[in-house]
């Protein structure tokens with residue numbers, strides 16, 4: 001496999017950051033240069049290449065969303081609630097150095113560097129659907145590998161029943177934290193069997209490059225059968241737990257956002273239907289399409305929920 005070494009990737013990223021930093025210093029607060037810097041971070045052009053092998057088991061049949069929508073229309077409330085806020089502000093997040101703690105109910109707790117994590121497995125490209133709880137969807141070529149690879153590495157104890165994911169909290173660099181919409185840091189969680197499912201993915205890149213900050217650099221989750229908010233970005237810790245963890249959205253509004261959050265056209269959100277979705281990139285007036293149970297991944301994951309009442313465990 002044609003694999004770029006992590007050193008090479010980080011070397012490139014460092015150079016990009018250095019260049020941006022130098023430009024920022026030279027420019028002071030000047031409009032022209034800050035627009036140029038912004039364009040550089042938004043365009044994705046300056047990010048390092050991340051080679052991967054297509055995983056033919058995971059190829060969504062729908063048309064891929066164009067890159068500018070994936071990197072320009074985002075939810076990342078740490079940088080504001082507007083869809084364009086993350087692309088505008090996420091360049092401020094400091095992503096180097098970066099470590100991820102894996103702790104709790106494991107025999108081998110460890111702190112990993114991004115290089116360590118990138119080296120744990122070959123990188124695969126998987127084209128996944130993303131369905132946001134707000135009623136829109138995209139089709140995205142993520143690069144990474146199954147979360148189970150990392151969990152196996154730390155050897156979960158028999159007490160490990162849930163996994164909690166913790167996003168970065170950088171008050172000086174994240175203008176959205178002051179708004180206090182959620183309890184920061186952003187946290188999410190999965191049941192152990194969900195986390196071990198091969199579809200649950202640790203993501204390091206998209207569109208052939210390392211992740212742009214607004215998509216959750218340097219690593220995030222992609223859990224394609226659940227609403228997008230389960231796929232926490234910019235992870236700094238992963239905890240294996242005996243008990244179901246609190247999660248940011250279900251703590252903020254428990255009657256609106258459940259722990260499971262499986263995509264389900266039959267269970268409306270209290271304030272809107274989930275039966276259909278708008279495809280990002282098709283224009284505001286394109287007809288909405290029907291939302292699929294488990295976002296189209298029912299064949300793979302429905303058996304995880306046998307015997308559960310999914311309107312109660314929404």
Ligand SMILES: Nc1nc2c(c(=O)[nH]1)N[C@H]1C(S)=C(S)[C@@H](COP(=O)(O)O)O[C@H]1N2
Nearest residue numbers: 074075076077132167186228229231232233
């Ligand atoms: N830390 C963090 N992770 C997050 C969010 C967030 O606000 N903060 N938003 C979630 C939501 S609602 C969605 S739909 C997806 C969007 O991912 P994308 O912007 O890469 O498409 O990220 C999820 N992960």
Ligand SMILES: [Mo]
Nearest residue numbers: 132133228229
């Ligand atoms: Mo979302």
